[in-house]
Amino acid sequence: MSRLVVVSNRIAIPNNAKQSAGGLAVGIMDALKNTSGLWFGWNGEISEISDEDEDDDLDMVEKDGITYASVPLNQNDYDLYYCQFSNAVLWPAFHYRIDLVDFQREAWEGYCRVNELLAKRLQSLIKPDDILWIHDYHLLPFAAALRKLGVNNRIGLFLHIPFPTPEIFSAVPTHEQLLEMLCEYDSLGFQTESDRTAFLDNLAQITPLEQKGDRLHHAFGQRFMTGVYPISIAPDSIKEMAEGPLSPKMVVMKEELGDAKNIISCERLDYTKGLPERFLAFEALLENYPQHRGGKVRYSQIAPTSRGDVQAYQDLRHQLEMEVGRINGKYGSMNRTPLFYLNQNFERRLLMKIFRLTDVGLVTPLRDGMNLVAKEYVAAQDPEDPGVLVLSRFAGAANELTSALIVNPYDRDEVAAALNQALNMPLAERLSRYNDMMDVLHKNDIAHWGEHYLKDLEAMTPRSSKQKTIVDESNS
Incomplete structure (x- = not known):
């Protein structure tokens, strides 16, 4: 050889x-x-x-x-x-x-x-x-x-x-x-x-x-x-990372969530990822589906700084910070913050556990070669109670993960409707979609x-x- x-x-x-x-x-x-x-x-x-x-x-x-x-x-x-x-x-x-x-x-x-x-x-x-x-x-x-x-x-x-x-x-x-x-x-x-x-x-x-x-x-x-x-990806390795006991910090986080549904997004800060459009889609969810207001849903966006010395990325970070303040000011309260924006890195194993705890994975880049986060989110789910993946049609992963809720990231109302569908999806449908996507990930793993x-x-x-x-x- x-x-x-x-x-x-x-x-x-x-x-x-x-x-x-x-x-x-x-x-x-x-x-x-x-x-x-x-x-x-x-x-x-x-x-x-x-x-x-x-x-x-x-x-x-x-x-x-x-x-x-x-x-x-x-x-x-x-x-x-x-x-x-x-x-x-x-x-x-x-x-x-x-x-x-x-x-x-x-x-x-x-x-x-x-x-x-x-x-x-x-x-x-x-x-x-x-x-x-x-x-x-x-x-x-x-x-x-x-x-x-x-x-x-x-x-x-x-x-x-x-x-x-x-x-x-x-x-x-x-x-x-x-x-x-x-x-x-x-x-x-x-x-x-x-x-x-x-x-x-x-x-x-x-x-x-x-x-x-x-x-x-x-x-x-x-x-x-x-x-x-x-x-x-290596789906079995992701599953192993996501399983097991939670750290004390994550136990507290889970308790703080209570009955609230949680939407998670994670990618580096980049203009290709469609983050401003995603924030507006979340705002449309709260506008169009008022049953999710009042602390019923929390959206957490993890976006560590990328190429911070490039002006386009500095402008993007400023834009996101402005949008977070505006949306939280509009729909938040003294003890309820609907949108969390975290401009920091998370250790990989911890991130997989966070994915497992969430109800919806929101992955809506404007253009992406593949997007492995979408695949990692699916592999990290609890096989008996999986979350739902909302995925951009412009990510390469959409060609394989066809059982995700596929959306046009430029259409905020379409993304909001998909989020509402995901948040209300019955267990039987979630299991069916999850199992279909896991079959794909096992057939075409990283090896x-x-x-x-x-x-x-x-x-x-x-x-x-x-x-x-x-x-x-x-x-x-």
């Missing part, structure tokens, strides 16, 4: 402190352990090291059969590659927010330079038979950078976020270069079929695109595969996701042999 090399923008270096790894990290680590693999990426540190000293900044740690190799970035590279191009161009564009794109040519050059720098640092660690699995939008040019260095290993990319349609993506000035770079991957994995189709539609608009089969394509002189691999992707990537012919085959075919 070939060794697996995983490359991601950020990696968590293991230490002796107690850690609570997310579902994706667990899935990747399982795949790496099976092959004594290597995980490479940025360690999160900002370094003063100059380019001449770069050979000394590679940090190698081995734990539980996995080798972790990481490097720092200097401040300039961090600003251009991460803050500016990755998160001020690609992130908003891929989430259909062209109005927030701030393109600067210098940032594009920095983005490419850092990808080339990381590729060069990884090159010396790659063995001839290694399979390389690259993750997400920070590293779109990574395969092209490796190919320039003569690396012909099988290289696959999995994109965790949506892929925009040509009408959106063509607004990014360097979209043609990015598309050509993406064709240097042997395999391109997407969350949904609409994302895969959008990528191919983009390609077809700028270059001849040949179909070599259902999922095999030829463009820019390269042959590659595309596939749909909806990322998932199956990784195995499925890597099996397809491993089946691809390595680039050097492939190129020879294409040349031979063209000469015959």
Whole structure:
């Protein structure tokens, strides 16, 4: 079996402190352990090291059969590659927010330079038979950078976020270069079929695109595969976290709730998550269904700060704080607060227990690649008395969790009606919907996701042999 090399923008270096790894990290680590693999990426540190000293900044740690190799970035590279191009161009564009794109040519050059720098640092660690699995939008040019260095290993990319349609993506000035770079991957994995189709539609608009089969394509002189691999969770692990005795603090919280129904939402503070629209939908619930007023329902929104140095995120936080005060002022009382907004992180295990205690999970992003919180909420529920998931149609998870209450997050009255339905749903219907969704989560758990992707990537012919085959075919 070939060794697996995983490359991601950020990696968590293991230490002796107690850690609570997310579902994706667990899935990747399982795949790496099976092959004594290597995980490479940025360690999160900002370094003063100059380019001449770069050979000394590679940090190698081995734990539980996995080798972790990481490097720092200097401040300039961090600003251009991460803050500016990755998160001020690609992130908003891929989430259909062209109005927030701030393109600067210098940032594009920095983005490419850092990808080339990381590729060069990884090159010396790659063995001839290694399979390389690259993750997400920070590293779109990574395969092209490796190919320039003569690396012909099988290289696959999995994109965790949506892929925009040509009408959106063509607004990014360097979209043609990015598309050509993406064709240097042997395999391109997407969350949904609409994302895969959008990528191919983009390609077809700028270059001849040949179909070599259902999922095999030829463009820019390269042959590659595309596939749909909806990322998932480890449902049994989530269930185990959610079960068990409650902490004293949670016991008090449960007692304070009393008979009140509780709606929960949890995601990082981001303009793609539809938080202002969600607050307005909750207000519409109280307006349209007055039986829920007077402390009968409490909505708790957990939204830890994300990219707090970016103006768009600062504006969003201010907007939410204003809305919370307005809604609570309108519908609250001296001893009743209908809307709780918590701008803080919660430990993962504690969060799963909170999910289990709540009646409704409200997950309504304006655009999301998958949204694992929706899946975690379902897996955390009490199998004998489950809560109800209200889910945006624009989250990738809506393609799988069809037994959730699927809503348009832009329609506050529709979301309010779904919340009312969820709060009044009889046990028999809740059980039916829960069991349907758990069947989906067990059939496509995080292990199956990784195995499925890597099996397809491993089946691809390595680039050097492939190129020879294409040349031979063209000469015959």
